[in-house]
Amino acid sequence: MKHIWILLLLSASLLSHAQRHPDQPQSPTARPGPDSARLPGIDSLSEVVVTGASRPIRIRENPVSIVAIPTVAIDRTVSSNIIDVLVKNTPGLNAVKTGPNISKPFIRGLGYNRVLTLYDGLRQEGQQWGDEHGIEADAYNIDKAEVIKGPASLLYGSDALAGVVSLFPFLPSQKDSRLHGKLLSEYQHNNGLIGNGLRLYYAGPQWLWVARGSWRRARNYTNSIDGRVYNTGYSEKNLSFTTGRTFSNGYIHLNATLYDDLQGIPDGSRDSATRRFTMQTEEGAGDDLKHRPIVPDNMLNSYTLSPLHQHIQHYRLYTDQHYDLGSSSIDAFAGFQRNIRREYSHPTMPSQPGLHLRLNTLNYGLKWQAPPLSALEYTIGANGMLQDNKSIDATDHPIPDYNLADLGMYIFGKWKYQRMTLTGGLRYDMRWLRGDTLHRNFTGLSASAGITWPVTEKIHLKANIARGYRSPNLTELASNGLDPGAHITYLGNPDFLPEFTFQQDLGVLAYWDWLTASISLFSNSIQHYIYLQQLTGDNGAPLTDPQGNKTFKYQQSSAHLYGGEASLDIHPKGLFQWNNMLSFVRGLNTQGNLPLVPPFQWISTLGYECHIRKGLLSTLYPRAGFEYNAAQNRFFFLYQTETYTTSYNLINLSLEASFRCRPGHSFVCQFQVANLFDQAYQSNLSRLKYFEYYTSSPNGHLGIYNMGRNACIKMWLTF
Structure with missing residues (x-):
C-alpha cells in the first residue's frame, strides 16, 4: 500500500502543475445547464454535506470520503429501487441483489449490518442481516442522498463500520x-x-407540510437465457406526511411514513430438460425439487403474485428539532419504527407464514454544538436505540426473540489552521443484548482524525485514519434455523467478539471550469471479521435439504480490504459532458478471498444538453452510457460458497426532453433503454446466480441471469 500512497501524491503534484488559472476564485459557483447535473462522485469542492459531520461542512474541508447525489442525478437515473439509483452514481457503492427490487447496499466490499442506512437522519432498522428484502424507502420521495465510504461509527455507533447511505426525503x-x-x-x-x-x-x-404517496407494481422480469424469471414480481405502496413549524431560533418537524411491499420469493427450481421454471405445490416428503410442475405461461406473464411471497411493512413516526442558543445550538431527535416481515412459504397452507418477525425500535439522539473557541468548533452528543424483536405465529424461527439496548457518547471537533482543516473525535459505545438463552454485553471505542490541505486553490489533499466498531448482531450469535425466503439455514456462534476496523484513506480532489477529478485510496484492516461460509456434505457438494435450502455457518477471522475509486468529469462550457467512475476493491482473510467483493468497474456516460430557444421544447438531453464489470476471479471458493464470474459490458441510451410551461411549472419526459443489446450476464453480487440445483444444463448455463433489455419512459410534472 505504501507504493499506492506515493503514486497518489505524485498524481496530485502533476495536477497542480497542470492548473491553468491559479488566479480564479477558490469557491467556484455552480454552473447552470448540464454542468449542474454532473456526476455526483466528483461534485464541486464547495458542495455542502451533513452526513458524517457534526454540522454542515464542505466536501473540500471534509477528510472523509463522501459523495453527494443531487436531485437531478436521481431524477435522471432509471432503476427499480433507490439503492440501485445511488449505485449508478457513486463509485465504491455496490448492491447485493435478489431480483430487480431487492438491493442491499455494499460499500467497498462490506455490507449488511456494516452499512448503516439513514432515512432523514433516522437509522433504518429492518432486519438488515436478511438477504431477500431491500431498503424500506419510497424511491419517488428521495430528493437527494449522501454516501460515506469508510468507518462512521464515531457519530452513528455500531453498524456504520463500512460507511453510511443517507437518504433525504423532499x-x-x-x-x-x-x-x-x-x-x-x-x-x-x-x-x-x-x-x-x-x-x-x-x-x-x-408552517410547512408535505404529503406524499406512491404505488409501483411489476411482474416477473425477463432475459435471453431464462425467459421470464418466476416469482420476481412485486407490488409496493408508500404514504408519508411531514409537518413543521419554524421559530425565530429554530424549528421542529414531525414525520410519519408507511411502506408496504408484497414481494415474490424466487427459488430457481427448474425442469432439467427444458430449463423452464417450476413451482412448489407440495411440502415435506411430497415435494421433489427436481420434479415439480412447470409454471404455465399465463402465470409467468401475470402481475398476480404467487402464494409463496413475502409481505414487508415498515412504519416510522419521528421528530427532529433544532434550537439556536446564541453562539451554540442543540439538535434532538426521537423516533419509533416498526418493521414486520412475513414470508409465506407453505403451498398447502398459503395463509400460514413460514417466517413472521416484528421488530420495534425506539431511536433517540441529542447533540450540542458548542460556541466556537477561536478556530475550533466542537460538538458533544449521544445517541442510541432500544429494540424488541419477536417471532409471531410462524413455522420457522431462524433467530430467537431478543431485546437490545444501545447507547453511545461522542465528541467531535474541527479546527482550521491557516489553509488546513483538521477534524477528529472519540466515541464510546455500549450495547446490551438479551435473548431467551443468550446474554451478551459489548463495548467499543471509535476514533477518527483527518486533515484537508489545499495544495493550490484548485487542488485539495485529504487524509483520514479511523477506528470503527461493530457488535455482532443476534443472527450471527444465535441463529439456528431456516429463513424460508432466503432458502438458507443459518447457524450462528454465541462466542463471537466485536469487529474492530482500522482504515486509512487518502484522496485528491481537483476542480477547474472544464474538468473535475478525484482519486481516493483506502486500506482497511478488520479484527474478528464475521462472514458466512457454506457447509458441504461428505461428497463435497453443498449441504442441501429436499426443498433446495442450503446451510451456511457464520465464521470469524481477520480480514484486510484495500482499493480505491477515481472519477473524471470533462465538461467544456457549452459542449458535451463526459463522466467517468472507476472503482476497485480486494478483500482477503485467513482462508483466502472474502465473499461478495465486487470486481473492477468502470461506468462512463457522454451527454450533451441542447437548449432550444423557440417552440414547445425547452431542452433536449441525449446521453449514452457504458458499464464495464471485470471478471471476478478472486472469489471465496472455499466449500463452493462462490464461483467464477465472467466479465460483461452494458450499453445504455437515454433522451430527456423538457417542455416550456407557464411560470412555476415544468414538464419533463424521459426515455431510456438499459442493456441496449440485451446482453446475457451474471453479476457476482447477484444471489440469483447461485439459485441452481443441477451440475449441468442442456444450454450450458447455470443459475439465473440478470435483467435483459429494459426500455423505460418516465414523466414528471411540477407545479
Missing part, C-alpha cells in the same frame, strides 16, 4: 404560502413496471 425550500406539487409516472417494459407518485406541499413563513 422538504420545501420556497416559502411562498402557495400549494405546490409533483406528479410522476413511469413504465418499464421488461417487467411491466408501472409506477406513479404524487407529492403535495405548502410552506409559509412559519
Whole structure:
C-alpha cells in the first residue's frame, strides 16, 4: 500500500502543475445547464454535506470520503429501487441483489449490518442481516442522498463500520404560502413496471407540510437465457406526511411514513430438460425439487403474485428539532419504527407464514454544538436505540426473540489552521443484548482524525485514519434455523467478539471550469471479521435439504480490504459532458478471498444538453452510457460458497426532453433503454446466480441471469 500512497501524491503534484488559472476564485459557483447535473462522485469542492459531520461542512474541508447525489442525478437515473439509483452514481457503492427490487447496499466490499442506512437522519432498522428484502424507502420521495465510504461509527455507533447511505426525503425550500406539487409516472417494459407518485406541499413563513404517496407494481422480469424469471414480481405502496413549524431560533418537524411491499420469493427450481421454471405445490416428503410442475405461461406473464411471497411493512413516526442558543445550538431527535416481515412459504397452507418477525425500535439522539473557541468548533452528543424483536405465529424461527439496548457518547471537533482543516473525535459505545438463552454485553471505542490541505486553490489533499466498531448482531450469535425466503439455514456462534476496523484513506480532489477529478485510496484492516461460509456434505457438494435450502455457518477471522475509486468529469462550457467512475476493491482473510467483493468497474456516460430557444421544447438531453464489470476471479471458493464470474459490458441510451410551461411549472419526459443489446450476464453480487440445483444444463448455463433489455419512459410534472 505504501507504493499506492506515493503514486497518489505524485498524481496530485502533476495536477497542480497542470492548473491553468491559479488566479480564479477558490469557491467556484455552480454552473447552470448540464454542468449542474454532473456526476455526483466528483461534485464541486464547495458542495455542502451533513452526513458524517457534526454540522454542515464542505466536501473540500471534509477528510472523509463522501459523495453527494443531487436531485437531478436521481431524477435522471432509471432503476427499480433507490439503492440501485445511488449505485449508478457513486463509485465504491455496490448492491447485493435478489431480483430487480431487492438491493442491499455494499460499500467497498462490506455490507449488511456494516452499512448503516439513514432515512432523514433516522437509522433504518429492518432486519438488515436478511438477504431477500431491500431498503424500506419510497424511491419517488428521495430528493437527494449522501454516501460515506469508510468507518462512521464515531457519530452513528455500531453498524456504520463500512460507511453510511443517507437518504433525504423532499422538504420545501420556497416559502411562498402557495400549494405546490409533483406528479410522476413511469413504465418499464421488461417487467411491466408501472409506477406513479404524487407529492403535495405548502410552506409559509412559519408552517410547512408535505404529503406524499406512491404505488409501483411489476411482474416477473425477463432475459435471453431464462425467459421470464418466476416469482420476481412485486407490488409496493408508500404514504408519508411531514409537518413543521419554524421559530425565530429554530424549528421542529414531525414525520410519519408507511411502506408496504408484497414481494415474490424466487427459488430457481427448474425442469432439467427444458430449463423452464417450476413451482412448489407440495411440502415435506411430497415435494421433489427436481420434479415439480412447470409454471404455465399465463402465470409467468401475470402481475398476480404467487402464494409463496413475502409481505414487508415498515412504519416510522419521528421528530427532529433544532434550537439556536446564541453562539451554540442543540439538535434532538426521537423516533419509533416498526418493521414486520412475513414470508409465506407453505403451498398447502398459503395463509400460514413460514417466517413472521416484528421488530420495534425506539431511536433517540441529542447533540450540542458548542460556541466556537477561536478556530475550533466542537460538538458533544449521544445517541442510541432500544429494540424488541419477536417471532409471531410462524413455522420457522431462524433467530430467537431478543431485546437490545444501545447507547453511545461522542465528541467531535474541527479546527482550521491557516489553509488546513483538521477534524477528529472519540466515541464510546455500549450495547446490551438479551435473548431467551443468550446474554451478551459489548463495548467499543471509535476514533477518527483527518486533515484537508489545499495544495493550490484548485487542488485539495485529504487524509483520514479511523477506528470503527461493530457488535455482532443476534443472527450471527444465535441463529439456528431456516429463513424460508432466503432458502438458507443459518447457524450462528454465541462466542463471537466485536469487529474492530482500522482504515486509512487518502484522496485528491481537483476542480477547474472544464474538468473535475478525484482519486481516493483506502486500506482497511478488520479484527474478528464475521462472514458466512457454506457447509458441504461428505461428497463435497453443498449441504442441501429436499426443498433446495442450503446451510451456511457464520465464521470469524481477520480480514484486510484495500482499493480505491477515481472519477473524471470533462465538461467544456457549452459542449458535451463526459463522466467517468472507476472503482476497485480486494478483500482477503485467513482462508483466502472474502465473499461478495465486487470486481473492477468502470461506468462512463457522454451527454450533451441542447437548449432550444423557440417552440414547445425547452431542452433536449441525449446521453449514452457504458458499464464495464471485470471478471471476478478472486472469489471465496472455499466449500463452493462462490464461483467464477465472467466479465460483461452494458450499453445504455437515454433522451430527456423538457417542455416550456407557464411560470412555476415544468414538464419533463424521459426515455431510456438499459442493456441496449440485451446482453446475457451474471453479476457476482447477484444471489440469483447461485439459485441452481443441477451440475449441468442442456444450454450450458447455470443459475439465473440478470435483467435483459429494459426500455423505460418516465414523466414528471411540477407545479
